[in-house]
Amino acid sequence: MTASPAGVDPPATCEDAPAQRRRRDAGRTRQVLLEAARTRFARDGYAATTVRDIAEEAGVNVALINRYFTNKEGLFEACLTTAVTDVRRDENGVPVDGIAEGIARRIGGAADDDRLRVALLLLLRSSGDDRVDELRRSVLHAVSEKMATAAGGADPDDAALLRAQIVLATTLGIVTLRSSLGLQPLASATEQQLLDPLRDLVQAVLPGAGTPS
Amino acid sequence: MTASPAGVDPPATCEDAPAQRRRRDAGRTRQVLLEAARTRFARDGYAATTVRDIAEEAGVNVALINRYFTNKEGLFEACLTTAVTDVRRDENGVPVDGIAEGIARRIGGAADDDRLRVALLLLLRSSGDDRVDELRRSVLHAVSEKMATAAGGADPDDAALLRAQIVLATTLGIVTLRSSLGLQPLASATEQQLLDPLRDLVQAVLPGAGTPS
DNA sequence: GCCGGTAGTAAACATCCGCTGACATACAAT
DNA sequence: ATTGTATGTCAGCGGATGTTTACTACCGGC
Numbered sequence: 500m501t502a503s504p505a506g507v508d509p510p511a512t513c514e515d516a517p518a519q520r521r522r523r524d525a526g527r528t529r530q531v532l533l534e535a536a537r538t539r540f541a542r543d544g545y546a547a548t549t550v551r552d553i554a555e556e557a558g559v560n561v562a563l564i565n566r567y568f569t570n571k572e573g574l575f576e577a578c579l580t581t582a583v584t585d586v587r588r589d590e591n592g593v594p595v596d597g598i599a600e601g602i603a604r605r606i607g608g609a610a611d612d613d614r615l616r617v618a619l620l621l622l623l624r625s626s627g628d629d630r631v632d633e634l635r636r637s638v639l640h641a642v643s644e645k646m647a648t649a650a651g652g653a654d655p656d657d658a659a660l661l662r663a664q665i666v667l668a669t670t671l672g673i674v675t676l677r678s679s680l681g682l683q684p685l686a687s688a689t690e691q692q693l694l695d696p697l698r699d700l701v702q703a704v705l706p707g708a709g710t711p712s
Numbered sequence: 713m714t715a716s717p718a719g720v721d722p723p724a725t726c727e728d729a730p731a732q733r734r735r736r737d738a739g740r741t742r743q744v745l746l747e748a749a750r751t752r753f754a755r756d757g758y759a760a761t762t763v764r765d766i767a768e769e770a771g772v773n774v775a776l777i778n779r780y781f782t783n784k785e786g787l788f789e790a791c792l793t794t795a796v797t798d799v800r801r802d803e804n805g806v807p808v809d810g811i812a813e814g815i816a817r818r819i820g821g822a823a824d825d826d827r828l829r830v831a832l833l834l835l836l837r838s839s840g841d842d843r844v845d846e847l848r849r850s851v852l853h854a855v856s857e858k859m860a861t862a863a864g865g866a867d868p869d870d871a872a873l874l875r876a877q878i879v880l881a882t883t884l885g886i887v888t889l890r891s892s893l894g895l896q897p898l899a900s901a902t903e904q905q906l907l908d909p910l911r912d913l914v915q916a917v918l919p920g921a922g923t924p925s
Numbered sequence: 926g927c928c929g930g931t932a933g934t935a936a937a938c939a940t941c942c943g944c945t946g947a948c949a950t951a952c953a954a955t
Numbered sequence: 956a957t958t959g960t961a962t963g964t965c966a967g968c969g970g971a972t973g974t975t976t977a978c979t980a981c982c983g984g985c
Contacts, residue, residue: 559933623893627760657897661898671885673881675885684877773964775944
């Protein structure tokens with residue numbers, strides 16, 4: 500017992516975590532798995548990502564994916580759910596005016612906002628499952644509705660919704676071209692450099708979008 | 713010889729093609745394969761598309777993919793080359809002014825312009841091969857340069873290029889949201905309905921973009 | 926201490942994937 | 956008609972993929 504045959508780290512030195520970290524923690528491994536899957540799915544897409552890749556990146560046994568998420572599809576759905584949460588939370592935190600500022604910050608912001616960029620990329624990835632696709636669609640629809648409402652007042656008509664969705668398309672397109680393609684100079688443009696064009700764009704496309712300056 | 717044992721159609725009735733169609737035509741099968749691969753790759757992405765799928769859709773034996781394109785990667789590269797050609801040809805055919813009109817027509821135009829939409833989607837798909845990715849990048853860069861030049865005069869600086877790439881991002885984003893997500897009302901918007909917002913957008917984002925009306 | 930249930934592991938399974946080589950057939954030149 | 960070559964077919968290989976199963980190690984409560 501004192502010298503376990505296969506143990507790499509005997510419990511002599513405690514871990515660096517605030518509380519001593521358990522070696523076996525279902526919630527934690529679930530979280531690590533989810534995090535690894537998010538980045539992989541967002542970067543490479545569903546089909547190009549293997550469960551073994553995810554497990555290795557998470558430092559976890561492959562079989563645990565099936566234990567905690569039933570199957571690969573379930574893991575993807577869980578990732579998408581976290582992405583939906585991220586997007587919704589971000590929506591609430593942003594002021595109603597300053598749409599362009601919000602987009603620029605989300606797209607080109609500091610590295611700690613990377614989570615939101617991953618979430619946006621995830622919303623563009625499809626696993627082929629119709630039910631999950633419907634989830635993606637409904638979230639993006641809600642986002643565009645929110646944007647249209649913020650720009651033009653309550654209960655936007657189809658024309659206003661269309662304009663909001665065009666702005667949304669711009670946002671998603673920029674994120675894609677930046678992270679997946681690395682198209683220069685767009686890919687290395689700072690938040691500040693993005694702001695001016697985006698302000699022009701939003702102001703022109705969205706009816707009644709205030710000019711906060 | 714007169715009654716071939718496995719022949720399905722003896723050459724009694726000639727095919728409907730203008731000249732009698734040969735039963736074995738390398739160029740034609742190559743073309744059919746390329747066509748099937750384009751739509752599949754554009755719709756489902758590289759990894760999610762199998763060579764067996766492509767061959768079946770083309771009505772052709774799987775092994776012929778390797779015969780004519782070496783491997784799956786080669787087939788994808790050939791698809792991308794046709795997409796590049798399509799985009800370049802389309803660029804030349806469009807007048808310098810009326811950028812918004814051009815985008816609207818390409819995005820929401822008649823069904824016979826579907827080839828260009830497939831080409832645009834293909835440019836967003838990656839096979840993971842660095843050399844092919846560089847091709848995608850260079851083409852999109854050239855497109856944005858052309859757009860910036862058309863809008864603001866020769867030799868655009870980085871700021872002008874950035875603005876053109878934002879418009880390009882809008883274009884690609886709209887195509888994605890329409891065909892891959894089916895986001896309403898954007899997905900079913902007609903060319904005419906897209907035109908007004910796009911005119912506003914282009915006019916605001918691109919410096920010196922003329923107002924042709 | 927020990928013991929039940931939970932967390933994690935290892936190995937294998939069934940299937941699918943891209944690809945290849947040997948073979949069969951159609952075409953064209955002779 | 957014969958023959959050489961281009962074109963297409965077929966079966967299968969080696970490997971990767973998602974998933975399952977049988978097993979071990981750990982933890983917390985008694």
